[in-house]
Amino acid sequence: MKTILMIATGGTIASTGQPGELTPTLSGRELVHKLVQEVPLLDGLCNLDYVQPMNIDSTNMRPRNWLEIASHIEKNYDAYDGFVVLHGTDTMAYTAAALSYLIQDSPKPIVLTGSQQPMGNPFTDAKLNMYQSLLYACDEASHDVSIVFSGQVICGTRAHKQRTMSFNAFTSMNFPAIAVIRNNKIIRTSARAAHSETCKSAAHPRFYRQLDEKALVLKLTPELNPSIFELLKRDYSAVILETFGIGGIPEHADASYEKAIFDWVDSGRTLVITTQVDEEGLDLGVYEVGRAYANHPGILRGADMSTEALVAKTMWVLGQTSNPQERAQLFYTPINHDRMDV
Structure with missing residues (x-):
């Protein structure tokens, strides 16, 4: 029988109180005890241990907390067959993406889950999500970082x-779900077949311990003043710019956007260009209003990546090297199916 380590971090699943006053108070021990008591299907599924590095609303989750969660997985990696992280839903996609970059090519599953209703709510989705996460974590074919939620298994870099x-809170962005879980059966897609062999052949994942949190998402809106790039220089090393449509950036007579953006990257900072449209991704070569930025050094293209993955990957890349060429190489290397343009 497999042994799974449950890592409790708080979130709605651990919350108590009335609406408007919900706060994480249930410990990992209480959650596990309640789950074992009330979900008889767990009997004989796995041995279950837990740790509780934090008990916070996921709104308060920060990059330093991502590193803490990753460190608990790293130090316990050899002792367990898989890991289930209990997490609030609001920033779960960011944490799943971050763990995908901090723990790469894991032959063991690292699963994140949570709930839209607290564990003690009579109509909670917490019990089913926890059970299905453990079911997935115990399966021989499971590996790498993913989110299991409402019967769906989503790649850790593709969740939004x-x-x-609603209970089906998450969607898989620009990439098919890894699997669905129905009637206690895992029905897998073929999306990760090739990657599965890579992970299973690896004896151990690659762990990373550095992030640089000085990355900001900036959403273009009509008449946004490009002087904002100058104001951001004090506090940020990278901007993830959400452009219009497939990659449109305003082109005014004074060329103010082009000047501001090129000045930003020519000063040694990083610009990641993406789109504020959820689906189908970026292509700077389609319209003239984007083509000027397609090949300028220091400008990285986000392709069809989710905003959550772009934030986490940019922080990870900045934490590994200060060399622009090395940053570009790391950024364009696909990790846990985060981009499909290469």
């Missing part, structure tokens, strides 16, 4: 919270 209240 699409709904604030």
Whole structure:
């Protein structure tokens, strides 16, 4: 029987109180005890241990917390067959992406889950999500970082919270779900077949311990003043710019955007260009309003990556090297299916 380590971090699943006053108070021990008591299907599925590095609302989750979660997985990696991270839904996609970069090519599954309703709510989705996460973590074919939620298994770099209240809160962005779980059966797609062999052949994942959190998402809106790039220089090393449509950046007579953006990257900072449209990704070569930025040194193209993955990957890349060429090489290397343009 496999042994799974559950890492409790807080979130709605651990919350108690009335609406408007919900706060994470249940410990990992209480969550596991309640799950074992109320979900008889767990009997004989796995041995279950837990740790509780934090108990916070996921709104308060920060890059330093990502590193802490990753360190618990690293130090316990050889002792367990898989890991389930209990996490609030609001920033779960960011944490799943971050763990995908901090722990690469893991032959063991690292699963994130949570719930839209607290564990103690009579109509909670917490029990099913926890059970299905453990079921997936115990399966021989499971590996790498993923989110299991509402019967869907989503690659850790492709998840996006699409709904604030419904149980099917997450969607898989520009990439098929890894699997669905129905009637206690895992029905897999072929999306990760080749990668599965790579992970299973690796004896151990690659762990990384550095992030640089000085990355900001900036969303273009009509008449956004490009002087904002100058204001951001004090506090940020990278900007992830969400452009219009497939990659449109305003082209005014004074060339103010082009000047501001080129000045930003020519000063040694990083610019990642993406689109504020959720689906189908970026292509700077389609319209003249984007073509000027397609090949300028220091400008990275986000392709069809999610914003959550772009934030986490940019922080990871900045944490590994200060060399622009090395940053570009790391950024364009696909990790856990985060981009499909190469």
